[in-house]
Amino acid sequence: MGGCRRTGHAPPATRRLAHARCRMSEVNPFVNVYSDVEFLPDWHVAAQRRRRFRKIQYVAAGVIIAGMVYGWGSVRHHIQGLETYREALNHQVATAESSVAKVAELQATRDDLSQQVDLHRALQQSIHYSQVSGTLAHFTPEQIALTRLEVSTRHVPRPIDRTQVAQATEGPQAKPKVDSFVEVTLEGIAPSDVFIANYVGALATSGLFDEVTMVHSIQHDDGKATERQFEITMSVPLNRQYRPRLTEEVVDAR
Known part of the structure; x- marks a missing residue:
């Protein structure tokens, strides 16, 4: 046997193949004939190695590209x-701003x-304080001087009907009705009781005042003339429909 040829500078695959052939030639002499024959040249082995490396590179590049695409997505x-x-x-911010503007607008409305409701409630009263003062000025003669005028409002609940109460318990409860009155108190000075009596009669028949009452009439002497000091009370129902009697003559004692 000629022995095995050394392949120190050959690639590992070639060395392994040569070593296997050498061992086979030692066992079988007929194989020794082909021991020096190279079935796979070095360039072929190198080409295989390059192709394998390229495949690894392609796979790695594909994995990197796929990761980049996934990350970008x-x-x-x-x-x-x-x-x-x-x-x-x-x-949401635009909706909130619009809601704030609507709330402010609703509050202003x-x-x-x-204010309109308060105005209408005031206008619903048939009698106003201006009518009271105007009627007093119309019926007060020049001989009578008023020293005090006091006006106040009084509310009196109406009597409750049992039938209405029974109906109210079955249906929606209504607010209790009240009657409102303007209480007027006058104090003044007149030349005599005749002027005071005529003045009280004129106020009682004016169509505006109710319960016209003379509280007292006291003689008053200021050193120059003797006069009568009086006080009169009366009331005005606010739900009364009143038309001033402009043609009424001023009270005169003559």
């Missing part, structure tokens, strides 16, 4: 979610309506 999806959330927040 995730970032883009996250950005789209943030933009959608920003638009939703902007819409409520204040206006409250």
